Amino acid sequence: METPIQIAVCEDVPGDVERLLHCIDESGLPVACRVFTDCAALLADFAPGKYDLIFLDIYMNDVQQGVNAAASIRELDALVTLAFTTVSQEHALESYRLKVFAYLEKPVQARDVREVLEHAGDRRRNVPTVQLLIQGKYQDIPLQSILYFECKNHAVFVNTLTGVLRTSQTVKLGDIEPLLPDCFFRCHNSYIANLRYVKELDRELKLFRMQNDDPVYIRRQSLGRALRAYEQQLFALARGEDM
Numbered sequence: 001m002e003t004p005i006q007i008a009v010c011e012d013v014p015g016d017v018e019r020l021l022h023c024i025d026e027s028g029l030p031v032a033c034r035v036f037t038d039c040a041a042l043l044a045d046f047a048p049g050k051y052d053l054i055f056l057d058i059y060m061n062d063v064q065q066g067v068n069a070a071a072s073i074r075e076l077d078a079l080v081t082l083a084f085t086t087v088s089q090e091h092a093l094e095s096y097r098l099k100v101f102a103y104l105e106k107p108v109q110a111r112d113v114r115e116v117l118e119h120a121g122d123r124r125r126n127v128p129t130v131q132l133l134i135q136g137k138y139q140d141i142p143l144q145s146i147l148y149f150e151c152k153n154h155a156v157f158v159n160t161l162t163g164v165l166r167t168s169q170t171v172k173l174g175d176i177e178p179l180l181p182d183c184f185f186r187c188h189n190s191y192i193a194n195l196r197y198v199k200e201l202d203r204e205l206k207l208f209r210m211q212n213d214d215p216v217y218i219r220r221q222s223l224g225r226a227l228r229a230y231e232q233q234l235f236a237l238a239r240g241e242d243m
Helices: 014-026 039-045 065-076 092-097 110-126 173-179 220-238
Strands: 005-010 031-036 053-057 081-086 102-105 129-134 137-142 146-152 155-160 163-166 184-188 191-194 198-202 207-210 215-217
Touching: 005 014, 005 039, 005 110, 014 031, 014 110, 031 039, 039 053, 039 065, 053 065, 053 110, 065 081, 081 110, 102 110, 129 155, 129 163, 129 173, 146 173, 146 207, 173 184, 173 191, 184 215, 184 220, 191 215, 198 220
Parallel strands: 005 031, 005 053, 053 081, 081 102
Antiparallel strands: 129 137, 146 155, 146 191, 155 163, 184 191, 198 207, 207 215
């Protein structure tokens, strides 16, 4: 049986919730939905990787909450599919900036909702992964969920958006490095950082500060290369590309 698409719906108008849920049900796709009536409740529940798709009403209680919530979510999760539901097109620019997949005008239409659902399902199925030996079993770990790798105590720890995985002791950083795309940078004998989740590069302390505030250390001799790689990643993201 196919794994259900995990969906959050954030909408404060009961009639709009009912119509959206009806369209989702009409799609016939396997789903699991949770409804929130305000953004604060959604953000309190949210965790990276928890949802495949989030429908966000831009205006709730006559306040532009949806855009701010989408920005908070995007800071933590680059994978989740976002879809705005709204009565106005005036926030189309924000939707582009936040990489919102769909901008659905109310009343939402079943064909548009199905298109969003199919995209979210395809994205989850096709997301690039790295296969690693975890607790004696091979697991496919989505690359975009990985913050950094750290070697310590004779094992590699995979720090992800949702937690930390410990590889079997036979796995080495040198084995993992060739399997990774260019957005991963070997900055230290004990670290590989995902540049997509670097918040800042501290040249004085010689470290990357990751999105979750963890420090990832940089070898002195690698500092120049680290700076250039980080700048290239920032330029790629600004152009809407991915390294």
